[in-house]
Amino acid sequence: MAAVLTLTHLHLPGVTVISVAGELDITNHAEIPVYLGMNRQRPADQVVFDMAGLAFMDSSGLRALLSCHQDCVSLGGELRLAALQAVPARLMEITGVRAHVPVHTTIDQALSVAMAKISG
Incomplete structure (x- = not known):
């Protein structure tokens, strides 16, 4: 049975916020x-993934996030992750991804940094 994944977005000036909720795994990572x-x-937007609603993520979900990160960087933007819950946060920690993808405790922190990048 496929895991339920819900994606929504919000546009701010120069920043695209994508809220990720449910479970991100092999059945839906391509979404x-x-x-x-x-x-x-725009291709060079700052992108923030709000992960507050993501309860579970496996390695295929992690691979999808890394692909998005590489895509953003190659287009002149940046991807940030915010508000990771316990299981996704642990996966990021044990794989060392935090050294390559900016991770913020809250969505407000991520947005603050993303907006500063635009203005500055």
Whole structure:
């Protein structure tokens, strides 16, 4: 049975916020890069993934996030993750991904840094 994944987005000036909720795994990981591609305002936008509603993520979900990160960087933007819950946070920690992808405790912190990048 496929895991339930809900994606929504919000556009701020120069920043695309994508809220990720439910479970991100082998059954739905391909939705993440497709959704980002369809909903990013401009290629060089700062992108913040609000992960507050994501209860579970496996290695295929992690791979999808890394692909999105590489895509954002190659287009002149940046991807940030915010508000990771216990299981996704642990996966990021044990794989060392935090050294490569900016991770913020709260969505407000991530947005503050993303907005500063735009203005500055």
